[in-house]
Amino acid sequence: MKDFIRFLEESPVCFYTVRALCKRFEAAGFSALSLYEDWQIEAGGKYYLTVGDSACFAFVLPEDLSQIKAPVYRMIGAHTDQPCLRVKPTPDMRQNGYYKLNIEVYGGPIYATWMDRPLSLAGRVVLKSEDVFNPQVCYVDLKKPVLVIPNLAIHMNHEVNKGVALDPQTDLLPIGGFASGEDGSLLMEALCAELQVQAEDILDFDLFTYTTEPPCLAGFKEEFLSAPHLDDLVMVHTAAAALLEAKPQTGVDIFCGFDHEEVGSRSRMGAGSDTLHIVLEKISKALGRTHLTEDLLQSFLISGDVAHATHPNHPERHDPVLTTKLGGGPVIKIAAAQSYVTQSEDYVVYEQICKKAGVPVQKFTNRSNARGGSTIGPIIAGRIPCRIVDMGIPILAMHSARELMAVKDYDLTKQSFITFYNE
Numbered sequence: 535m536k537d538f539i540r541f542l543e544e545s546p547v548c549f550y551t552v553r554a555l556c557k558r559f560e561a562a563g564f565s566a567l568s569l570y571e572d573w574q575i576e577a578g579g580k581y582y583l584t585v586g587d588s589a590c591f592a593f594v595l596p597e598d599l600s601q602i603k604a605p606v607y608r609m610i611g612a613h614t615d616q617p618c619l620r621v622k623p624t625p626d627m628r629q630n631g632y633y634k635l636n637i638e639v640y641g642g643p644i645y646a647t648w649m650d651r652p653l654s655l656a657g658r659v660v661l662k663s664e665d666v667f668n669p670q671v672c673y674v675d676l677k678k679p680v681l682v683i684p685n686l687a688i689h690m691n692h693e694v695n696k697g698v699a700l701d702p703q704t705d706l707l708p709i710g711g712f713a714s715g716e717d718g719s720l721l722m723e724a725l726c727a728e729l730q731v732q733a734e735d736i737l738d739f740d741l742f743t744y745t746t747e748p749p750c751l752a753g754f755k756e757e758f759l760s761a762p763h764l765d766d767l768v769m770v771h772t773a774a775a776a777l778l779e780a781k782p783q784t785g786v787d788i789f790c791g792f793d794h795e796e797v798g799s800r801s802r803m804g805a806g807s808d809t810l811h812i813v814l815e816k817i818s819k820a821l822g823r824t825h826l827t828e829d830l831l832q833s834f835l836i837s838g839d840v841a842h843a844t845h846p847n848h849p850e851r852h853d854p855v856l857t858t859k860l861g862g863g864p865v866i867k868i869a870a871a872q873s874y875v876t877q878s879e880d881y882v883v884y885e886q887i888c889k890k891a892g893v894p895v896q897k898f899t900n901r902s903n904a905r906g907g908s909t910i911g912p913i914i915a916g917r918i919p920c921r922i923v924d925m926g927i928p929i930l931a932m933h934s935a936r937e938l939m940a941v942k943d944y945d946l947t948k949q950s951f952i953t954f955y956n957e
């Protein structure tokens with residue numbers, strides 16, 4: 535749990551999440567691979583690679599490759615991105631003496647939770663280089679609170695406590711200071727100072743807002759963790775931490791961290807691309823295996839994305855029978871619409887893994903008159919014909935700027951993942 539909290543603090547946005555993962559894989563003796571080269575891999579070896587700075591894969595091979603049998607590839611996938619606000623190109627705005635940033639919404643945040651919080655910016659800045667196809671890329675994290683989105687006072691909106699619709703193009707524009715003069719950009723000034731470059735060297739950027747208040751334990755007995763980005767960094771961290779402890783006997787254990795889940799997964803870093811297939815193809819080739827399709831048909835993926843715990847103030851919004859609790863252990867997610875992969879012969883596999891690990895397991899379905907969310911599970915199911923279960927740690931306030939989980943569920947879920955990898 536301590537390392538998870540540290541990991542959250544190191545991960546304001548996906549690029550830093552992937553960097554924090556690589557640091558942990560390197561420290562545990564994993565060797566770096568490149569998607570652009572042929573792979574030389576050995577029995578008992580541990581490897582990792584990144585794709586486009588925001589997706590990350592890692593795998594461990596058994597000591598005796600002749601022992602490999604179905605399911606050949608044992609994968610746990612999660613996503614590295616989270617709902618937030620993204621800075622638009624040329625974002626400087628001036629109004630009524632204030633300097634503001636033009637932003638757009640990334641994913642589906644609960645807008646109201648971003649109001650009145652100190653916000654910072656982190657992401658990637660692209661700099662000029664000699665080679666037009668390969669600009670220089672730098673990461674940047676301003677760390678300090680540079681932005682705030684102030685609420686409209688109750689005196690100007692007496693109905694605010696009855697619910698208020700927020701328009702991203704007007705209500706969510708953060709202020710970052712006073713506008714002095716017509717030109718100049720406080721954002722560019724900050725980026726230049728941080729990176730020690732000139733404004734003309736900056737070609738563009740991918741910058742995202744994050745809340746600067748650190749994660750904290752909460753509850754009279756500190757049973758809870760209140761933190762930003764639990765969706766889905768808690769699944770990313772439990773899966774990666776389990777891989778670090780995995781001792782595969784008969785399968786190849788794989789961790790997958792995909793970007794862009796919150797916006798549909800359609801990118802080369804996302805689960806909707808062929809990237810995972812390419813990774814599996816390269817492992818298969820390097821191992822000298824000749825029947826990739828058959829191996830894939832007999833492989834197994836745990837799609838790890840946080841699940842809804844039944845809200846204590848709103849049980850009527852949840853299924854009347856299948857209630858899910860914080861602290862009750864990992865949750866298997868089931869939906870007739872296949873918005874979660876729902877084959878009983880597959881999800882009972884995870885249920886039995888939990889039983890073997892001594893971990894309690896819960897089941898979630900949407901209320902029959904509600905639509906609910908989706909995950910990378912069905913997206914991968916459309917590309918790779920392996921067996922899949924959708925599951926996740928239960929949380930409250932999903933997509934709020936701060937979400938809530940039970941401390942206990944971290945260890946329970948990690949233990950179930952170690953048992954899956956070692957089975």
Ligand SMILES: [Zn+2]
Pocket residue numbers: 613765766795839840
């Ligand atoms: Zn998620």
